[in-house]
Amino acid sequence: MDVERLLGMVLRSGLSTKSKSKGKSKGFSGMVKKAAFSKEGLTLLAGIGMAAYEHFRGAQAAPTPPTPATGPATPPPFPGAKAAPPPFAGARALPGTxxxxxxxxAxxxxxxxxxxxxxxxxxxxLEHLLQSGAGAEERALLDRLLAAPMDLDALVARVTDPVTAAEVYAASRLAIEPDLPVERAYLAExxxxxxxxxxxxxxxxxxLDEAAG
Known part of the structure; x- marks a missing residue:
């Protein structure tokens, strides 16, 4: 099974079918269709991983600024919110694929x-993916993922460095247009x-905005 190929299809084709009944375009955002992805659909996300690598290298070298007394309003806590992890420590290898x-x-x-x-x-x-050329195994994998209960803990547990964290957040942001409070809360959490x-x-x-053109 070619998971990279399936991811590329999802990135390029989108999950717009999710919102047709609502009369609005959301799901796997239309911004993706204008992005310059590689055949595997990973070019933009790899670039974001590189940016995260540089960002965290700079943050480790700079003094920590004081926390402001006030800040912008944040969405209500996402259900099942847990304590934030400690900051990533130590140098990380250059990001790969x-x-x-x-x-x-994600x-x-x-x-x-x-x-x-x-x-x-x-x-x-799944019908949309079929028309895009997805094979039976690829469609079955996506169907299993879609049918499974939402498990944010399992997703976060697989992230062990800031590069991967940035890629996971970017992929998640491409999945939704956060026009509902629960979606904004999810991204914040x-x-x-x-x-x-x-x-x-x-x-x-x-x-992501730049890729949207």
């Missing part, structure tokens, strides 16, 4: 954030659990 299996899981987990992916929408997505600071989240968002 992103893990397509993990990024696919996108599907984010797509479940609002809890409305029903069987008919899942079937429509994900960033917190991944140990991504506000500056890195802003860098990721800026790179």
């Amino acid at each position: 992103p893990d397509p299996d993990l990024l696919l899981l 996108m599907v987990t984010a797509a479940k954030a609002d809890g409305v992916l029903d069987p008919s929408e899942r079937a429509a997505l 994900l960033a917190r659990r991944l140990g991504l600071d506000a500056a890195m989240v802003a860098e990721i968002e800026a790179r």
